[in-house]
Amino acid sequence: MENFNPKLNASGCKDPTAYAALREVSKDEKELSAKVSEVIKVLKVIIEWAGFELIERIAIRNKKTGREFR
Numbered sequence: 001m002e003n004f005n006p007k008l009n010a011s012g013c014k015d016p017t018a019y020a021a022l023r024e025v026s027k028d029e030k031e032l033s034a035k036v037s038e039v040i041k042v043l044k045v046i047i048e049w050a051g052f053e054l055i056e057r058i059a060i061r062n063k064k065t066g067r068e069f070r
Contacts (some may be wrong), residue, residue: 036069
């Protein structure tokens with residue numbers, strides 16, 4: 001995909017509606033990823049504070065989307 005421009009559709013025509021929708025999805029994904037990272041950090045701090053050691057990966061599921069993070 002050379003010279004990819006998110007403002008253009010597959011035909012090379014401007015498609016501001018699709019661009020706006022994709023931008024919003026990207027923004028939501030970034031916010032969700034940041035939230036997941038923060039939750040994992042907090043859980044690790046709580047585990048350490050309680051005198052325990054994390055020995056396996058943490059797996060969580062977003063209630064709204066059903067998406068799983070590991």
